[in-house]
Amino acid sequence: MRLSRYFLPTLKETPAEAQIVSHRLMLRAAMVRQHAAGIYTWLPLGFAVLKKIEQIVREEQNRAGAQEMLMPTIQSAELWRESGRYDDYGKEMLRITDRHERDMLYGPTAEEVITDVFRTSIRSYKDLPKILYHIQWKFRDEVRPRFGVMRGREFLMKDAYSFDLDTATARHSYNQMFVAYLRTFARMGLKAIPLRAETGPIGGDLSHEFIVLADTGESEVHCHRALLEKPTPEGVDYDADLQPLVDEWTGLYAAADEMHDVTKAASLGDDLVTARGIEVGHIFHFGTKYSAPMGATVTGPDGDPVTVAMGSYGVGVSRLVGAIIEASHDDAGIIWPEAVAPFHVGLINLKVGDEGTDAACASLYDALGPDRVLYDDRDERAGAKFADMDLIGLPWQVIVGPKGLAKGVVEMKNRATGEREEISAESALARLSG
């Protein structure tokens, strides 16, 4: 993409409403604009990142055996009355009345909808298990939205739902999602650790939240050092028994502040790490909480109806955009992990109008392709270009100017480390294409 044509209204100064670093950088880097409290417009650069993250989530869900679908944002209140949540949910639910005076709502989650789809479609235990998911906008009318995109009222979430014959088999579905989450966050360049979470009225130990470590995170977490060093599971056979793998990850001490056991933690000694984090995922098994009141049953092996056991698994897709920035930035701006970067490389033409420089840039641009490179072909001063490029944080910068070209080199800069190297355009190209 040529920057001269791209919609990238970066800001030199920080808008007053932004307090935390990710929010500030997202506004300055022209990723989002605030529309109302907790509601954002995604500009091209921010949208590109959102799509990258969404795609990683999708790939890992599919790999784990979940199937993508799409449920509506506007839902009927009737279903929510069936589950009993229409009244329970309170003011966080945005309620709408349509022209026929029917009660509708903007979905804050989709247990009711998916349970309804399931019960009208699945009759036999032979059709189990199933994991279905969608990536859809949600609305929760938070009392106090804040932290930009990390705690908005409108947010993009991946929510998956599992259906099993009983709790024992449901555990396998749970484990599949557990492992999928480990992989999902790792692929985004994040250190995410699973913490045992409150399970509510259902009880049991089947709820975990996934916390991304970032100094500016909302919650304090305590965990065993070894958790931070554990390698991401590769080549997972999702049909195999995943329990040993899950046990490996849950066997080590890890707790958020509210679940923190000081005595137990102290016994870890030097292995105890206390850090801050941002919740980016939450999985739980809730049994028949919705299937029972809504009558989601299948015919079991013995011919009797069985109320299915369910679980739900959420990833805050839009929140991740902010969380990644919180975890990866410096004074100059964002530092995108390669996997989620909106472009792989930023090409800086230091002297637009200079024949040799223009030609060298054009050939690099053509070779790398418009999807991988953002080419700053604007007639701006070098300093402005450097500042903008650092701000938007593409992993690589290739800086091309007449001085370097006279020596037969371009400058290649690694955004994360700041390392610069003078190499020929050909070798830069080779490196970036690899």
Next chain:
RNA sequence: CGGGGCGUAGCUCAGCCUGGUAGAGCGCUAGCUUUGGGAGCUAGAUGCCGGAGGUUCGAAUCCUCUCGCCCCGACCA
């Protein structure tokens, strides 16, 4: 939902206390000079001073109401 703060140019903000012709820096437009880390000079354009009501000869400024946004606390992907 309790407590606090702020709405003035695209952005950051001054002016308000003590009422009297709407301001600065950055950005934008044009020209000249510049050009390897957010240039300099010159000339411009830009505002229902968040909205409504009131007090006053006169309101950005004082009063009342209202809308919006932010921050701190209790709750959440």
